Amino acid sequence: MSLNILEITYLIASLTFVIGLKMLSHPESARKGNLIAAVGMLIAVIATITIYQPFDSSKAINYGLIALGLVVGTVIGTMMAKKVKMTAMPQMVSFFNGMGGACAALIAVIEYQNHTIGVGSGFDGELLVMLLGLIIGSVSFSGSMIAYGKLEGKIKDRVLPMNQLINMLMLAIILGLTVYKMLGYGDSMVFYGLLVIALIYGILFVMPIGGADMPVVISLLNSFTGVAAAFGGFLYGNKAMLTGGILVGSAGTILTILMCNAMNRSLTNVLLGAFGGNKAGGAKGEAGDQTVREISISDTAVLLSYSQNVVIVPGYGLAVAQAQHICHELEKLLEEKGVNVNYAIHPVAGRMPGHMNVLLAEADVPYERLQEMEEINPKMGNTDVVVVIGANDVVNPAAKNDPTSPIHGMPILEVDQAKNVIILKRGMSAGYAGIENELFFYPKTRMLFGDAKDSLQKLTSEVKEV
Amino acid sequence: MEQLLNYIGENMEMIYFLILAILLGVEVISNVPAILHTPLMSGANAIHGVVVVGAIIVMLHASPDNYASLIVGFLAVVMGTLNVVGGFVVTDRMLEMFKKKPKKS
Structure with a gap:
């Protein structure tokens, strides 16, 4: 009887995951969708603890540890999630994703110890499911941790010589060992060896991927963890785990592909062609022999105040400087003066797709003002001033003009079509992809050096005076 | 075969x-519109935290004197919970920001 109740709660949980995910893909219902999935998760967890097996007082210590684990995880998780700055959101997601991967791998480790190797040398489905959960979970864990470290700036991009070859080799070893183990050879050492190799593979897999491609990798690792969770579900015949895991596995894969499309790059290209590294140095446009023109705060204020159409291009620099509020203030001020202000959102501006939308929404920027690339590009010719705040690669004309550039082919915001371009920037350093931007040297471009928040503050008070 | x-x-x-x-x-x-890619990824991330159910099952199976299993299982429960709770809270924080604007405009 009670086991049926458990199955019903899993059914409910599965439904909340599907509905929650569906609602998460519409702006109005997104928050409620997240909440619904969270409630479903709570139901599944409580039901598992209370109904999965009758309470056995000899296992009091197990129950105690479960409760303690849940409390510790909840407290730390809530604290981390509440404390994290909006700019650090991507690495936070990566961190939590790694935790899920580790959890899946640990489950496989324990279940392996309890698993009696099938008598005879037949096909052992349970073992296969365990091995896959172990490998994918471990890769997801170590890969996510590296992604987290890289975005935090704690780990530098490092490309081993022949990194791709080593990765291929490791993948082959992992496959080989899995088959070897499945054929009934080898002892526990093979199993733990696989664990270690998978962990190293995860590190080497993410290590050479840099720059603008990091969001894609996080999304991919996210779907990996989903698949690892689903293998856990398969192992226990647990439908809640299976639905949750597979949904994320497939949805995450689609999301990864959507992100790749936004950058006009194929997934293999992202994973194999080390992007962003120092290789890009060969691109043309040496900074030394060209000069940039600066513009003063007051000139900028005048230029903006007497414009008809202004487009603001936000980038990661805006997020770092936490300048979204002051940016909104400037926009309101200009609107009062009759200037038409819009934001141009590149799909991969910031460190994650949608990063800028989240940030600007935080500052109460009205939804309609955020325009996507396809929408705004045709209007660039009618724009008097484009203000680029802390963005670089997404406005780099080299993506269109220079076939040797590593970002060639990536769709960009065509700000070079506008009449004037003002670039707020801290210094002349290259963007995240590590390449020179010839836009800075165009005759219509003016540079406004300084911290984005500081410059915008001064600019706002100056505009008030005009 | x-x-x-x-x-x-x-x-x-x-x-x-x-x-x-x-x-x-x-x-x-x-x-899904591009603006929701980040929250969606984050929400999906929280959902695969359902793997914590597996960790709880492992703990329920473990014999009380098998300390190795208990410790590893405990770690798994902590990590799985981190994934679930952290994931949902972060997603909610992101979406909270979308929520405000209909009132204003």
Whole structure:
């Protein structure tokens, strides 16, 4: 009887995951969708603890540890999630994703110890499911941790010589060992060896991927963890785990592909062609022999105040400087003066797709003002001033003009079509992809050096005076 | 070979389930606007935290004197919970910001 109740709660949980995910893909219902999935998760967890097996007082210590684990995880998780700055959101997601991967791998480790190797040398489905959960979970864990470290700036991009070859080799070893183990050879050492190799593979897999491609990798690792969770579900015949895991596995894969499309790059290209590294140095446009023109705060204020159409291009620099509020203030001020202000959102501006939308929404920027690339590009010719705040690669004309550039082919915001371009920037350093931007040297471009928040503050008070 | 077929046969229901869930995931996600990519990824991240249910099952199975299993299982529960709770809270924080604007405009 009670086991049926458990199955019903899993059914409910599965439904909340599907509905929650569906609602998460519409702006109005997104928050409620997240909440619904969270409630479903709570139901599944409580039901598992209370109904999965009758309470056995000899296992009091197990129950105690479960409760303690849940409390510790909840407290730390809530604290981390509440404390994290909006700019650090991507690495936070990566961190939590790694935790899920580790959890899946640990489950496989324990279940392996309890698993009696099938008598005879037949096909052992349970073992296969365990091995896959172990490998994918471990890769997801170590890969996510590296992604987290890289975005935090704690780990530098490092490309081993022949990194791709080593990765291929490791993948082959992992496959080989899995088959070897499945054929009934080898002892526990093979199993733990696989664990270690998978962990190293995860590190080497993410290590050479840099720059603008990091969001894609996080999304991919996210779907990996989903698949690892689903293998856990398969192992226990647990439908809640299976639905949750597979949904994320497939949805995450689609999301990864959507992100790749936004950058006009194929997934293999992202994973194999080390992007962003120092290789890009060969691109043309040496900074030394060209000069940039600066513009003063007051000139900028005048230029903006007497414009008809202004487009603001936000980038990661805006997020770092936490300048979204002051940016909104400037926009309101200009609107009062009759200037038409819009934001141009590149799909991969910031460190994650949608990063800028989240940030600007935080500052109460009205939804309609955020325009996507396809929408705004045709209007660039009618724009008097484009203000680029802390963005670089997404406005780099080299993506269109220079076939040797590593970002060639990536769709960009065509700000070079506008009449004037003002670039707020801290210094002349290259963007995240590590390449020179010839836009800075165009005759219509003016540079406004300084911290984005500081410059915008001064600019706002100056505009008030005009 | 026969065991392989047997295994598939025994788990046919689960395999159906698996395939339908894959298609469902694809269906649910398509047509999502780019602005929601980040919250969606974060929400999906929280959902695969359901793996914590597996960690709890492991702990329930473990014999009380098998300390190695208990410790590893405990770690798994902590990490899984981190994934779930942290994931949902972060997603909520992101979406909270979208919420405010309808009132204003």
